Amino acid sequence: MTETKMSSGTAQTPIGDTELQAGAEVLLRALKDQGVEVIFGYPGGAVLPIYDAIFQQNAIRHILVRHEQAAVHAAEGYARSTGRVGVVLVTSGPGATNAVTGLVDALMDSIPVVCLTGQVPTHLIGNDAFQEADTTGITRPATKHNYLVKKSEDLARVVHEAFYVARSGRPGPVVIDLPKDILIGKAPYQAPPSAAHRSYRPQTEPDAGQIAKAVALLKSAKRPVIYTGGGVINAGTAASAALAAFVRKTGFPCTSTLMGLGAYPANDPQFLGMLGMHGTYEANLTMHGCDVMLNVGARFDDRVTGRLNAFSPGSHKIHIDIDPSSINKNVPVEVPIVADAGRALQALLAAWDADPTPVDRPAIAAWWKQIDGWRAIQCLRFTQDMTKGAIIKPQYAIQRLYDITRDLGREIFISTEVGQHQMWAAQYFRFDHPNHWMTSGGLGTMGYGLPSAMGVQVAHPDALVIDIAGEASILMNIQEMSTLAQYRLPVKVFILNNQYMGMVRQWQELLHGSRYSESYTAALPDFVKLADSFHGVGLRATSVDQLDDVIREMIALDRPVIADICVDQTENCFPMIPSGAAHNEMILGAEHGGNLQAGGAAGLTDEGLVLV
Amino acid sequence: MPSPIDTTLRSATISVLVENEAGVLARVIGLFSGRGYNIDSLTVAPVEDGRNRSRINIVTSGTEMVIEQIKAQLDRLVPVHRVADLTLEGPHIAREMALIKVIATGNNRAESLRLADAFRARVVDATTESFVFEMTGSTDKLDAFVELMRPLGLAEVSRTGVAAIARGARII
Numbered sequence: 001m002t003e004t005k006m007s008s009g010t011a012q013t014p015i016g017d018t019e020l021q022a023g024a025e026v027l028l029r030a031l032k033d034q035g036v037e038v039i040f041g042y043p044g045g046a047v048l049p050i051y052d053a054i055f056q057q058n059a060i061r062h063i064l065v066r067h068e069q070a071a072v073h074a075a076e077g078y079a080r081s082t083g084r085v086g087v088v089l090v091t092s093g094p095g096a097t098n099a100v101t102g103l104v105d106a107l108m109d110s111i112p113v114v115c116l117t118g119q120v121p122t123h124l125i126g127n128d129a130f131q132e133a134d135t136t137g138i139t140r141p142a143t144k145h146n147y148l149v150k151k152s153e154d155l156a157r158v159v160h161e162a163f164y165v166a167r168s169g170r171p172g173p174v175v176i177d178l179p180k181d182i183l184i185g186k187a188p189y190q191a192p193p194s195a196a197h198r199s200y201r202p203q204t205e206p207d208a209g210q211i212a213k214a215v216a217l218l219k220s221a222k223r224p225v226i227y228t229g230g231g232v233i234n235a236g237t238a239a240s241a242a243l244a245a246f247v248r249k250t251g252f253p254c255t256s257t258l259m260g261l262g263a264y265p266a267n268d269p270q271f272l273g274m275l276g277m278h279g280t281y282e283a284n285l286t287m288h289g290c291d292v293m294l295n296v297g298a299r300f301d302d303r304v305t306g307r308l309n310a311f312s313p314g315s316h317k318i319h320i321d322i323d324p325s326s327i328n329k330n331v332p333v334e335v336p337i338v339a340d341a342g343r344a345l346q347a348l349l350a351a352w353d354a355d356p357t358p359v360d361r362p363a364i365a366a367w368w369k370q371i372d373g374w375r376a377i378q379c380l381r382f383t384q385d386m387t388k389g390a391i392i393k394p395q396y397a398i399q400r401l402y403d404i405t406r407d408l409g410r411e412i413f414i415s416t417e418v419g420q421h422q423m424w425a426a427q428y429f430r431f432d433h434p435n436h437w438m439t440s441g442g443l444g445t446m447g448y449g450l451p452s453a454m455g456v457q458v459a460h461p462d463a464l465v466i467d468i469a470g471e472a473s474i475l476m477n478i479q480e481m482s483t484l485a486q487y488r489l490p491v492k493v494f495i496l497n498n499q500y501m502g503m504v505r506q507w508q509e510l511l512h513g514s515r516y517s518e519s520y521t522a523a524l525p526d527f528v529k530l531a532d533s534f535h536g537v538g539l540r541a542t543s544v545d546q547l548d549d550v551i552r553e554m555i556a557l558d559r560p561v562i563a564d565i566c567v568d569q570t571e572n573c574f575p576m577i578p579s580g581a582a583h584n585e586m587i588l589g590a591e592h593g594g595n596l597q598a599g600g601a602a603g604l605t606d607e608g609l610v611l612v
Numbered sequence: 613m614p615s616p617i618d619t620t621l622r623s624a625t626i627s628v629l630v631e632n633e634a635g636v637l638a639r640v641i642g643l644f645s646g647r648g649y650n651i652d653s654l655t656v657a658p659v660e661d662g663r664n665r666s667r668i669n670i671v672t673s674g675t676e677m678v679i680e681q682i683k684a685q686l687d688r689l690v691p692v693h694r695v696a697d698l699t700l701e702g703p704h705i706a707r708e709m710a711l712i713k714v715i716a717t718g719n720n721r722a723e724s725l726r727l728a729d730a731f732r733a734r735v736v737d738a739t740t741e742s743f744v745f746e747m748t749g750s751t752d753k754l755d756a757f758v759e760l761m762r763p764l765g766l767a768e769v770s771r772t773g774v775a776a777i778a779r780g781a782r783i784i
Contacts, residue, residue: 136635137638140635140638140639140642141642141646144690145689145690146635148634148635150634165690169688170688198631198693199630199631199690199691199692199693200690200691202688323684323688324684324687324688325681325684325685325687325688327684328677328680328681329677329681329684332677
């Protein structure tokens with residue numbers, strides 16, 4: 001066999017300027033050249049050659065997860081908190097299929113991830129071999145792009161290209177399917193290419209004419225709003241700085257989607273809070289009543305727009321997006337700008353200064369007066385009974401977590417699972433910096449928070465990383481407590497435990513006659529003992545007087561902690577725009593007179609009932 | 613500005629120049645099925661040997677907003693070089709080829725042959741009881757001929773789908 005012959009020599013045979021090495025070694029070399037420092041993975045038969053190569057080097061660290069879905073979420077957390085590409089390594093068949101949820105999650109939220117999947121050897125593909133799955137077929141709609149490497153000479157090129165595709169344009173997950181014979185056989189190495197990609201060259205520079213049109217429209221505005229999304233975060237910290245500069249220069253109000261929180265400082269008076277289904281009263285009414293809307297890096301998602309034909313009906317709209325397919329998809333806009341959010345904001349800043357037209361200051365002042373009137377309603381107000389032994393309101397738990405942690409002077413990252421706790425975290429934890437908030441927005445993946453926090457903690461070993469969780473979501477990837485213990489990752493899991501799938505229960509109460517079908521979890525584990533059995537620390541607060549002590553103790557511990565915060569089971573998340581309703585048909589909580597009727601909600605229609 | 617309430621449907625002939633690599637057709641088809649777009653016709657074949665490219669011609673229909681979406685979605689696929697809406701970009705030629713089998717004797721057989729002649733279809737196979745006609749033309753012309761053959765003993769039809777190209781010196 002040629003292979004035996006080639007490996008019997010003391011050195012590999014050089015061919016031109018390339019050197020032949022085992023495919024697995026070529027793969028690792030390519031990863032190193034791409035600046036990869038950490039891989040989240042799980043071994044198996046098809047990827048054993050890669051694990052063997054990992055064993056024989058120290059440049060790339062491998063974090064052994066307990067489930068492949070968690071490997072992808074961890075890579076997402078790593079990517080979102082660092083701005084770099086997250087890397088995943090899983091085996092063929094079940095390894096790859098388990099990763100699919102994470103891949104779709106990264107696709108929906110535009111997170112750059114490269115996922116290496118093992119595959120049966122090329123001669124067995126299509127044979128229903130052991131642990132064979134049609135990985136490229138299964139992941140085609142789950143990724144931005146995917147590759148099956150069938151020839152050794154393609155290996156290095158494909159790896160470099162995968163990183164380019166994952167991080168360029170609108171970022172996303174890329175799968176490289178690697179048959180075992182390609183990993184074992186000799187392959188040539190190629191350095192990352194310097195030439196442009198042959199077909200994928202996304203536009204990042206904005207069109208100057210469109211920027212001028214946008215500035216003219218914004219300067220003519222009497223009731224403007226700037227609506228920002230995850231695209232600003234993905235465009236890097238400079239984009240967030242440019243956004244802050246532009247918002248302050250214009251004096252306009254600014255709101256953000258769930259994905260965009262942190263791009264503009266939440267504590268700034270020009271920030272209206274999050275918009276959308278559980279957004280603030282002032283943000284949603286500002287969107288509804290504005291005359292000029294500037295959307296930067298958001299995609300008019302259905303959680304944001306509510307009923308489309310009633311969405312911001314009287315406004316002229318400007319939309320900056322790096323993905324042309326996001327423009328005019330749900331909402332028609334007058335001034336589309338295809339560009340990187342950061343480049344577009346820089347161009348807007350320059351064009352704003354260059355255009356001598358003054359802003360209509362009296363009109364803007366009147367607009368702010370109206371907005372302040374909406375703010376005065378204090379839509380997030382709640383009442384916490386402070387008597388000893390009183391039950392904890394979930395909103396209060398998050399507010400205390402925020403107040404106590406902000407005074408620490410430490411860098412704090414928050415991840416969440418999906419449900420009521422996620423929305424309360426978005427409403428009550430105020431983010432002043434980008435890349436510090438990891439949540440599953442588009443796909444809404446329960447089980448995202450713990451592995452994501454794990455990835456964040458790997459990237460930021462000294463930071464305080466907290467997963468704000470619900471007791472139902474946390475059980476979906478609870479096995480990662482074991483990974484936390486193995487790598488001494490002191491992630492804090494802050495569970496708002498109401499024993500219900502809270503958001504399901506809320507919808508059943510509001511939309512399905514309070515018939516709580518299968519939303520109550522009987523026989524929950526004892527989370528304190530569970531933490532203990534996973535070599536962590538378990539804490540519990542059952543009444544309001546215990547809350548602060550539990551939070552302080554949790555923060556002080558340099559170990560993984562589960563804090564089981566037992567909260568009011570009946571609490572609902574407000575404000576809420578029911579599906580199929582408009583921004584001005586918001587429901588507020590009982591605190592505000594509760595325009596909430598038994599057995600049904602205001603603004604709810606049969607048409608809305610079919611929506612999720 | 614396209615209006616969201618504009619529900620007028622139009623047909624679009626879209627040509628897509630793609631890298632000739634494994635899975636590229638599956639990506640295009642998956643995009644249409646996954647997002648609920650119509651495919652009225654689809655053809656694909658390599659076209660530029662030197663540069664390893666294939667051309668996909670798609671005939672689809674939808675509202676203006678949907679067709680714009682289809683083009684944007686196609687254009688962001690990694691192996692796609694170029695997307696051209698031939699319907700929108702100017703005059704173009706769209707042709708397909710069909711093989712049509714008619715089984716008939718007597719008057720019907722004679723009539724099918726006369727009509728084939730009028731439509732400039734070629735007889736590419738004949739037995740005493742059957743003909744296979746080959747015909748190239750617009751989709752409408754092929755449809756019309758097939759309908760005429762139906763009462764005369766139409767037995768089987770095999771069509772290629774539409775290949776399209778812009779008129780004049782324009783290229784995509």
